[in-house]
Amino acid sequence: MSKNYLSLFGNGYITWAIRNHGGYSGANALQFSQEQAASHGWARYGDPEYVPHVLRYYSGENLFAGFFGNDQIVSIAKAQLGNEGGQKFWSWYGFQGRVEWCACFVSWCAEQSGLISSGSVLKFSYCPTGVEWFKSQGKWQDRGYMPTPGTIIFFDWPKNGAQDEISDHVGIVERCEAGMVYTIEGNSGNKVKRNSYDVNSNSILGYGSIGK
Structure with missing residues (x-):
């Protein structure tokens, strides 16, 4: 250069x-x-x-993905910690009023990372749409998988003690270690915040890989 x-x-x-x-x-x-x-x-x-x-x-037309790989989406997500209300993300997506914005947050981070333009991640605002896309691309992993940083994590909150296999929420994996997965999620208590889960938690539906 x-x-x-x-x-x-x-x-x-x-x-x-x-x-x-x-x-x-x-x-x-x-x-x-x-x-x-x-x-x-x-x-x-x-x-x-x-x-x-x-x-x-750089392949995928993104300089920083070339330097940092999947870690870039984590860096971008971390910079948004503490955001309340999510207007930055749902208005970017095109909504005129507040919606459940966890997927808008993930899509915004993916777009900032060049992952949407490279075809590594779909722009989506509805969690089941994201799940189906990752499955159709052969990039889906079920619960129990040990995800790498930047992996997209989908949740299915159990209802009446049972799962319905429909994703209710989505976030970004920050890291996974000692049997725990650590995440950054939008619309968690209406904020961007960190959370953690056992890798075998029943709340985890599965993962979308953003690797090539």
């Missing part, structure tokens, strides 16, 4: 973009370039078209 590209890395673009925007885009790369130029009194800083230029060199 050119020195222009490296200058944006070396001066904190990645951290800045995650902290301020929850992800990377051509628009916020341009904003970063303009802010840095202004703060230093320069006419130009780095390459204002940094993101679209560098994306050419």
Whole structure:
């Protein structure tokens, strides 16, 4: 990569973009370039078209997926912890009023990670639609699986002591260790928050893999 590209890395673009925007885009790369130029009194800083230029060199047209793989969606989800109400996510999806927004949150994180444009994840707002898509793609794993970070986790809350095999909720796996799966979920108590479950919990319906 050119020195222009490296200058944006070396001066904190990645951290800045995650902290301020929850992800990377051509628009916020341009904003970063303009802010840095202004703060230093320069006419130009780095390459204002940094993101679209560098994306050419990475499969799936996503630079940061090329560097970080599935961990990127986790980083983006973590940056949203504490969000209440979910308007950022359900309005992005296209809804005019509040809906149950767990799937909108997952889809938003996937879009920010380039996983929707690469075809690794479907944009969905209804959990059963997500389940069926992962199954149709051969990317589905049932409860008891040991998921890797970034895996999409689907839940089925037991009703009257029994499951109906229809997903009620969805989140993103942050990590899995010592028989526990740790998640980041939107619309958990109307917030983006962390939760944890035994890998054999009856509340887990299964998983959608985002790997190639």
